[in-house]
Amino acid sequence: MCSPLEHNNIVVFDVHDPLLAPLSSEIYSASLYSIITFTNMVVILSVFALFSVQSMVLPSFGQYVVISLYNFICGLLRAQVVNFKVIKYLPLFLTVFIFILVCNLCGLIPFNYTVTGQLIQTVVLSISIFCGIVILAFDRMRYKFLGFFVPRSVPTSLIYFLTSIEIISYIIRPFSLSIRLFANMLAGHTLLSVISGFVMYTFSTKI
Numbered sequence: 001m002c003s004p005l006e007h008n009n010i011v012v013f014d015v016h017d018p019l020l021a022p023l024s025s026e027i028y029s030a031s032l033y034s035i036i037t038f039t040n041m042v043v044i045l046s047v048f049a050l051f052s053v054q055s056m057v058l059p060s061f062g063q064y065v066v067i068s069l070y071n072f073i074c075g076l077l078r079a080q081v082v083n084f085k086v087i088k089y090l091p092l093f094l095t096v097f098i099f100i101l102v103c104n105l106c107g108l109i110p111f112n113y114t115v116t117g118q119l120i121q122t123v124v125l126s127i128s129i130f131c132g133i134v135i136l137a138f139d140r141m142r143y144k145f146l147g148f149f150v151p152r153s154v155p156t157s158l159i160y161f162l163t164s165i166e167i168i169s170y171i172i173r174p175f176s177l178s179i180r181l182f183a184n185m186l187a188g189h190t191l192l193s194v195i196s197g198f199v200m201y202t203f204s205t206k207i
Contacts, residue, residue: 073097121182
């Protein structure tokens with residue numbers, strides 16, 4: 001590899017199949033690994049659902065893993081969400097969590113491609129969830145949702161200024177979170193590539 005960032009480049013693969021000749025086209029590495037990640041995520045969720053429907057007095061190892069993951073996600077929701085009635089949206093949070101987890105685990109493989117190492121992937125994921133939450137908030141609370149941005153117990157002369165700051169910070173939040181995920185994966189994967197390349201070079205060099 002000429003550069004430790006070369007693993008992050010998007011590569012185009014030619015798809016040629018005699019049976020699908022009219023449909024033969026090109027596929028990008030980002031799309032290919034997204035499909036692989038989605039397939040792994042479906043398998044994990046299927047196993048999760050399989051162990052969830054089983055009822056046993058003493059849980060098996062698989063059920064223990066499922067319960068631990070469930071309690072972990074519920075703990076995150078309790079820490080971040082005031083109204084815990086949002087538990088009915090647990091499948092959505094669980095799906096997003098497993099998707100990011102699988103993407104990050106794929107990035108731990110040296111010289112492998114990581115989906116979350118692309119800024120466009122993390123930005124699209126965060127913006128889509130952000131828009132869904134805003135639409136859901138307006139649907140449930142109507143215009144009372146705007147009161148979330150108005151601080152309480154502050155002088156009247158500062159309400160407009162502080163409200164503007166709250167709105168701007170709320171809008172910037174998905175971008176900051178997506179950039180942080182992208183930067184962490186890019187930096188970690190680059191460091192892993194550098195160390196792996198150094199180890200391979202060390203063992204391949206004759207003393």
